[in-house]
Amino acid sequence: MTDTTTKPARTSASAVAAANPRIIEAREHTVEIVSDSGEGAQKCGQIFGAVSAKMGNGVWTVEIIPAEIQPPARSVAGASGNRIRIGSGPVTNWGDEAHLVVAFNEQVVLGRHRLEALADDCVILIEDMWASHPDEAVRAAWTAAIEELSSKPYRVIRVPMEERCLTLVENARKGKNMFVLGMLSCIYGRDLQRVKDQIAHQFRKKSQELYEQNVGLMELGHAWAAENLDFRVNVPGMADTGEMVVMNGNEAIGMGCVASGMDLCSMYPITPATSVSHYLSEVFEKFGGMVHQAEDEIAAIGVAIGASYAGKTAFTVTSGPGLALKTEFIGLAIMAEIPLVIVNVQRGGPSTGLPTKVEQGDLLSALYAQPGDAPRVVIAPATIEECFHVVVTARRIAEAFRTPVIILTDANLATGVQPFARPKLDVRWHASPPDQSPVSAGKGPFEWDTRTGLSERFIPGQAGGMHTLTGLSHDEKSRVAYDAATHQRGCAMRSRKLAVLQQTLKTPEIHGDAAGDLLVVGWGSTKGAIEEAVDRARAEGLSVSSVHLRFLSPMEPGLGEMFRRFKKVFTVEINYSDDPSDPFITDENRRRGQLSWMLRAQTLVDVDCWTRVFGEPLRPGQILQAIHDRCPGATSGKGGAL
Amino acid sequence: MPRGHFGEGGCSVIPFASSLLDCVSCSTEDKHLGPADYGSSVPRWCPGCGDHSVLTAVQRLLADENLPPERTVFVSGIGCSSRLPHYLKTYGFHGIHGRALPIATGVKLHRPDLNVFAVMGDGDCCSIGAGHWIHAIRYNMDITVLLLDNCIYALTKDQTSPTTPQGYASNTQPKGSWLPPLNPLTVTLGVTNASFVAQTAEWVPSHLFETLKAARAHRGFSFVRILQRCPVFTPDIFQKAVRDPGQIELLVHDDGIPTAGLENLYKNRQAHDPRDLHGARRLAEFDGKFRLGLFFKDASAPRYEETRHLPVHTAQERMDLLDREFDRYAV
The missing domain is CATH 3.40.50.920 (Rossmann fold)
Known part of the structure; x- marks a missing residue:
């Protein structure tokens, strides 16, 4: 490690270096901002990511989340914040190691170091108030951490964040993140007007006074960096990216639900899926949609099935443990051929597993959790943009094929933020109004076309279509039937639908x-x-x-x-x-x-x-x-x- | 005009679908159907099963109220009683064990124009589906709920249920049920926002019919516990009460369940104002008397479906709104 104790002082030498900073030209660069929970690192990262996107950079922002809401302060496992990877071209993932880290204390950066998240030549900008903290234990922890970090040739630069912020505000804990934003804006040459605009957007629900204070802190950080840092990073943006939008995968799922004409999101809180329903709870009613928070995971899917049976388009959103609880109802929807979209934002398993962390461990349970032969459709979007479009596809398949469709995303897509081309909305993505025309006498709800397995669905309100759906083996008229031939036929018809769908798919590129x-x-x-x-x-x-x-x-x-x-x-x-x-x-x-x-x-x-x-x-x-x-x-x- | 026809109630939630429905000629609305017209196939319950009696009362109710079969939905779980929708010529949904209420909630939430009934057994409602039961009471949606309580798991052949009397032997508790039974009435009456709680018995057909009728007329979650004999596994639990009307006590009130014609047989009568929740809870405690009648009714309790007013847009309007929503995320 070099410059362990670098503390830029306004000596003439460093002033010269700062006046003629070294420009690091990079095609891409990865920044991490890590703090204790509640110090605002994530907001800082979001603003920095959004401004970078607006300046034509490819961006991938991912949250670094501890599992607890308020893990102990200054703990190695408690690192909370963002990683922002920016590039001169499109950025599709979070990259390898970080090139620059801003840490609000030495413990959180130690956590990142131990996870091997930092490049060997990483620059660490670290709050230095802990080095001279009145508590001896804190000072000792600082020394030990700096010692451990010295095993790598990182460049550690001590920043008097607290001290500088206190010149403007009484409580630096609320505002240090804006100081950091200012530093990053200076290092990466971000357009200050765009930064201010983004601060205004981020705090649009707050007062003008707070906005001005935040801008003041940001400018303070910018000025400090301009005066004291001897390097800048230049990651040129793309000249013309076309019209873009930027959001995380869960927001994209929520907007996809609106675009697909969904009427109901029936859910039960579970990490990391819940933010889909947070987003929809904010906007869905405006569109005539409803978020129903059910009493449990089972009821959540049951309500969605009831609404779908009654002719509405419904979906439920959950994560692995919730999918496990919904198992029996998914089997019913398959057996009774009820259209339904189930979004599973996967997290680490088994059991409660890693609630906030990514895993792709639910593939087989999404496919095979039900007793008996239970064919269903499973789709996995690969990008945040696809999180939006997949819901439209899933809803259409669910209705055309009278089947549940499971969408598998994960915590990486859920919290990752990436700009993508603004979708050109098409009204045909919406569900058609339910057919309520009378059913001709004697027609049954499962009169399968034996070539395709497809059949016409009747919904309550349709005169002449009365029948009782059942999860029991049933014939074309939905009459309970236990005979061998009927069960074999029903299984074949439900399975055939998948073969028909498969025939419409293309070989992947x-x-x-x-x-x-x-x-x-x-x-x-x-x-x-x-x-x-x-x-x-x-x-x-x-x-x-x-x-x-x-x-x-x-x-x-x-x-x-x-x-x-x-x-x-x-x-x-x-x-x-x-x-x-x-x-x-x-x-x-x-x-x-x-x-x-x-x-x-x-x-x-x-x-x-x-x-x-x-x-x-x-x-x-x-x-x-x-x-x-x-x-x-x-x-x-x-x-x-x- | 009977309730459930369009132009009443929650149609404001989905006027689009409602108006669509209204333009379709409904084949059954202009003719009066008899109870038999609501029947479907021949029930396959055991001879002497109380389910037959409930089915008859239900058919009579549907005919009496002239409910259009296509706008009536019976949702059930799993068990002997949950086969009931199969024997009706309405829409039906024979779901999975314990989960009738979430399905019924989903139907009613988005189609308040439909007449929704939920049919459950004691294992279905009070054991595996107990969580849903508690919350459905609180939601207080306009659903008529029939708990067919024979105090036993019968379809799976004689296992103890939550309402099996203490000491009553079954295949799973052959030395007799270990614990005192759960009381569905006191449980329901204990839940915030309960709005209609009644008890009747399958062997008193006129009271059964009048109770269902009152439940149907109530706008809210109408919970009706129907005491019911299983001739195979619990023939004797209610048999003494069947033979000895002295074990029955009728709750009477002007706003209660009409008891005309029952005066001569059932002489035990208890005046009870169904607005009196405290009195209802006291009377609902089992003290050796089977009380039939309306324990509690509160027409003012808020209904979940009423609290969810949603604007109605065409697909194009929704897309235009969504396009504006994208502005918030524009780079």
């Missing part, structure tokens, strides 16, 4: 060449990181391609044929699999990644997997390392922690 040494297969939020890793590997001359699956049930066509054009195929997933080198693990007993398990069954190709459950999004460097490990002729490059 390959990223890279259509044949080669290695194919990486992914699904869900990992697309950006995988493709970045593949691009790096290809730049090294490796014969690597990737493909990303959106439909997990039914699966897109042509996969087996595609896989056979590569010497080796492996999935990259955020779920658990046994490491082949672990004790007792053999090729026979190895428990594999969930997608690879499915692909092996589906294609009879020996699909390998590389999976991790660190509770954080995958880093492109880690994936690149996994590619190197599997790619003939690769020289082992720099990877991430494995």
